[in-house]
Amino acid sequence: MNTVDRRRRLGPSNAIPLSFPSVESNSDIENTSVSSFNEQKLFIQLSNIPTATGSSFLQLGNNLLLASVYGPRPSFKRTFNSKAVLKITFHSSPFLSSRQTESTFNNNNNNNNNNHLNSDIDPEYQIVNSVILSTLETACSNLILLDQYPKSSIDIFVNLINTDKSTKFIELLSLIHTAVNLALIDSGISVKNFPSSIVSSSSSSSSSSSSSSSQIFINSIHSDIYDNDDEKDLQNEELLTFYIPKSTNNNTNIKSTLKDSIDDAIKQSRALRSELSQFCYNKL
């Protein structure tokens, strides 16, 4: 690379530019935390909001999340509801300077201004509120036994307090789901089964030459079918919701690797679930 400053703005050509070692060390930390995302310790606190029916606080690295469940409380809609209505609100702290949220969410009017701000963010890291909300809605409506709460509404609030640049959106998504799952369990609201959500990034063995990893996010429960054989039992998992983000490599055929990545995700999900359920069991 040619470092000579033709316009001489930086002074004579033999001048040494200022260096900022602190920035470099920062990026080192980020890199290590990326690799060890799944190995990081998860801090969980339940029932930390006394007025809520159920709540949970999660910390993983620099990611702080608060989820709370209110209800069932009376819903005053005109129409008759034979089951509870779910309302889910996602809120990210306004001081998340390091991250930009989706432009359309914040202000529709000045789309153009925001587009430019957004442009320097890798799409893998951009927080897309609509995906969070739609997956949460699907997952919760599949999980909660809404029939048991006619004419009621259940409100779920998720607050993203802090995150960092090294957490991918999809990893954040699974954390959000975990927080909501735990808050629901804490609330005592009737649910079908013990849920757990995970992001599985399996670097598929078939395309090992390319460094691309196909990622899949699932939030799953065990079905009502049980099998003694562990391999067979993998088929007895049910997905509450799933999301496959844009893959880094467009050439891989998603479908061919999907089966393996789902199986892999289910295995990881089960492992997480056994730990979470042990945690909840001990809390009793």
Add this chain to the structure above:
Amino acid sequence: MVLSVAESAFIYDSLVSSHPSRPDSRKPTQYRPLKANCGFLPNSNGSSRIYNPDGTECISSVKAKVIRSNNISDLINVEINIFGEKDNTTLCQHLTTLIKESLNDSFDFNALKLTDKYYFQLYIDISILYLPEDFRYSSYTFYSILSLISMGVYLALKSAKLPLLVSDKKDFEVEEEPTFSDDWEVSSYLIPRDSISTFQPALVFIVGIAGNTVIIDPSLEEEHVLEHGVCVTWSNSKITTPIQSLALSTSNNKAIKPNLVIKSMDLVEQVAGDVINALNTISEQEIDEFDVVF
């Protein structure tokens, strides 16, 4: 649509049986009849109108604007307007995100490149003119219209024409604004029609799941009893992202078995070719008169 317990149980049972039968006697791979026209809006580069027999109607328009930027993620803008819905609802945002994401993934941005500095920026405006009354005040989510929107966008993009550039293509050294030919006769299609340089914009398919049955293009009655919905994107002859589970209605939701995700992709692979062929045929019909469409 509010179905009685007996009605929905009947529809559900006939869907999940070993030989699935749908209420309107369609095959699992069969669409409802659709009508579509394109290229009829005189003041937009490309446009389409597509409607379902149940009255759901979607008008899309593509407008191009010259901008001086080379940021790929800026080049496609999508805005969805749903009759009776606010712009900032989760639904509108999510549909916008999904359409935009699918297009960004599949688009060949060389088609938008004018010169080294200038690009065409596309504004895709989608308007849902009418939704059946049953949709409102009931358990339906609107996600099923995603498939219609996606087909509308596909047609609009296919029919979009861009004016011919008359100024020099290489403006890296020279500061020059691009100029275009006034003659629309020499305009070229945004998506080239020749087989070498062409590409397909993404199509989003909505697949409904009940029991072990997967069906394409669920009707209102079916959505009421479906356990899960999956949106699968298809572009350039293969399945791409975004792939996501969606709740089509909140009345009978259940979690899905992982093998059904694969099964729904098989279904999309089965029908996608036919759908694309049909849409291409429509887009190649020339519309001369504005009134012919209506």
Add this chain to the structure above:
Amino acid sequence: MSEIQYPEKVLPGQPILPIYQPTDGSSSIKYIPGDNVRLESIVFNNQTIPTLISTTLGYVQITDQVFETEEDPSEEVKQQGNIKLVSVIARKEKQYSDNNTLDFNCRSYKAVTPQVGDIVLARVSKMTHQRVNVEILSVLPKSEEHKVNVNDNLQLLNLLPTETGEYFKALIRSQDIRSTERDSVKTWDCYQPGDIIRATVLSLGDGASFYLSTARNDLGVVFARNEEGQLLYPLDWETMVDPSTGQVEKRKCAKPF
């Protein structure tokens, strides 16, 4: 008879017991789902077993199911041994209850939605000739339904945590106020705004309100004040009296014993 084995604490989705449990005798024990328990056919190694499954995190409690066969007490005793109610006490509910007595029935601060058949406490808010509008204050624990002690029922421990002051709305049609002479009921002779009544949930009703009924001896006004704000005491099932002045007011009273 061997002691049945069941988990003490359960997680959501965890199977508790199959519904039938063979015993040494000729009759088998049947378990029926109670609170926070659902009945589901699970398949274990290709074998379908109808099983009770927990829907929440909590403690398992198994109680004898008592039926309303008061005329024939001998039958009741027989039923008791065979049918047991399995319920799960959610973590929260136990947490707030008195630690010394471990009162499982106390559902304080538990948000519940009234179900058909529940006994509720409600406050009269508005009256017309055809109907009485009420707000549901509290859902009484199911297992206390048959206890006759009014004081127990009036503990109001399980007030719905409606910090916004919004309660489930309900209405009692004039035909549902009492079981006799249903057509000639005068609503203002039975209830007055502000009265606290005990009622049972007839149906989920329409979009706005539940439908309640007080057409039973143990249902009706449990707490009322007259215009001066003095507490009224029931004289008979349709009159209440203010002991300080001797003034009599008409109410449809709940049987206090």
